[in-house]
Amino acid sequence: MKILLVSINSIHFRRWSDQLRESGHEVYWFDILDQGYAPSISWMTQITGWKKGFLKKRGRTFIKNRWPKLYTILVRKYDNKIEDAFAKAVQEIQPDAIHSFALYLSCTPILPVLLQNNIPWIYSSWGSDLFYFRNKASYLKDIKEVLPRVNYMFADCKRDQEIASELGFTGTHLGVFPGGGGFDLELFDTYKIPFKDRRIIAVKGNENRSGRAVSVLKALEQLSDQLTNYEVVVFGVENDAVSQFQKGSIPHLTIKGLMEHKELIQLFCSSLIYIGNSNSDGMPNTLLEAICAGAFPIQSNPGGASAELIKNGENGLLIEDCEEVSHIQEVILKAITNPGLLKNATAYNTIHMAPLLSRDVIRTKVVNLYSSIKS
Missing domain, CATH: 3.40.50.2000 (Glycogen Phosphorylase B;)
Known part of the structure; x- marks a missing residue:
């Protein structure tokens, strides 16, 4: 053919x-x-x-x-x-x-x-x-x-x-x-670190027509007192709207530009939490990669797309208003104050969701x- x-x-x-x-x-x-x-x-x-x-x-x-x-x-x-x-x-x-x-x-x-x-x-x-x-x-x-x-x-x-x-x-x-297409799960297994050793919150850094990273970073700023034990890594940053947060109050903040794909996988495999926020995305590949990497997913839900994969409060958390900083703050707070949720969700995703993405x-x-x- x-x-x-x-x-x-x-x-x-x-x-x-x-x-x-x-x-x-x-x-x-x-x-x-x-x-x-x-x-x-x-x-x-x-x-x-x-x-x-x-x-x-x-x-x-x-x-x-x-x-x-x-x-x-x-x-x-x-x-x-x-x-x-x-x-x-x-x-x-x-x-x-x-x-x-x-x-x-x-x-x-x-x-x-x-x-x-x-x-x-x-x-x-x-x-x-x-x-x-x-x-x-x-x-x-x-x-x-x-x-x-x-x-x-x-x-x-x-x-x-x-x-x-x-x-x-x-x-x-x-x-x-x-x-x-699908994902090389053996590659992810090569880079995964144990759940108990993870401290990174990985944030998708798109701030453009659809990406809404700034709302996430504003929410993290309001939670700065509770982030002292975490490292926040913002990836894929391409403009000053996000880079300006480098001088803000988020502790242990690292801002990265576009990354090689293998480097991105390594980041996810070391991350405790992944956050992606958009006003129109379908099923983001970074969300799926984060799940394969064993990171707890927090994702916006435009038109109900992400809810097709994430059951809110079970195997991840959904952001229902990508613009509302206070709402995003509440969602992130729920994650960082509930280690049991994170552990159970990532275990479920590893056993039941990742194999479907092979x-x-x-x-x-x-x-x-x-x-x-x-x-």
């Missing part, structure tokens, strides 16, 4: 697509942003280098910085359009199925091509794809145009399956799976689902 993947080059895409390595399928990747050949996924056939129509090797950045208006004119006149490049790729490959990752990035630009044929089209929703962007008029228009053409859908939460059906999807739901288990299911698609 020939499968043509359409996506940006991201860690979630690389990890998901790796499930198809040695699956017996013939796999191609159309780099929707044309960012260049990716050695990390050299096992698949890559369609790159399709975009540039002028100064293909050097000089483009110089013109863009020096004469931005001229650059825009040249791009519009000479660069190849996504639609044309993708149509050419489809014609040459003759795929049995096309799989797009993220609606606004990898579905909308190629919709005109898909409307001209009956090739089975698979769509994987990511994070804010539907829950957030359905509230934006221009994106909602795209969503309603794309979904009726899509034949199959992967989602990382049931919430997004339901939204897709409400907004025009009438195809087959292939199931709910982590956006990057890479081997999920890969087998996913590969079988691809094989079930009829052209």
Whole structure:
């Protein structure tokens, strides 16, 4: 079976697509942003280098910085359009199925091509794809145009399956799976330290369109007197909105920028508590990784997505209002004053939840689902 993947080059895409390595399928990747050949996924056939129509090797950045208006004119006149490049790729490959990752990035630009044929089209929703962007008029228009053409859908939460059906999807739901596929549980076991030795509270540091790390840090500031026995590590920080807390009252605070994936796993495997806070995420991969690592999860619950995995007060705690600092403070306080809850929850997650997230288990299911698609 020939499968043509359409996506940006991201860690979630690389990890998901790796499930198809040695699956017996013939796999191609159309780099929707044309960012260049990716050695990390050299096992698949890559369609790159399709975009540039002028100064293909050097000089483009110089013109863009020096004469931005001229650059825009040249791009519009000479660069190849996504639609044309993708149509050419489809014609040459003759795929049995096309799989797009993220609606606004990898579905909308190629919709005109898909409307001209009956090739089975698979769509994987990511994070804010539907829950957030359905509230934006221009994106909602795209969503309603794309979904009726899509034949199959992967989602990382049931919430997004339901939204897709409400907004025009009438195809087959292939199931709910982590956006990057399953996890290597043996790798986690390599780095895990005993529960009794853990003192780290790991906080996802995103403060952007959807991330709400600042609300968490404000809540931690109000709990500073009760955090003297903990180390707070904020990871993935990319702006000053979070970095400013370095000078605040949170004791033993460490702020880290983007981390290598293995380094992040090591952090989770040393953490007692993980906190993630967002206004629209689906099922966050960091939440799932924290569970596999044996950290107690505290996670926001936009649209009820996280409640699909976390039973509040049993195997984790849910943040129901990502903006309300006093509420977040109460949730964190409940965790740090209840060691029995933390111990029992992590034990339950390790025995019952983590095995369901195993890479081997999920890969087998996913590969079988691809094989079930009829052209």
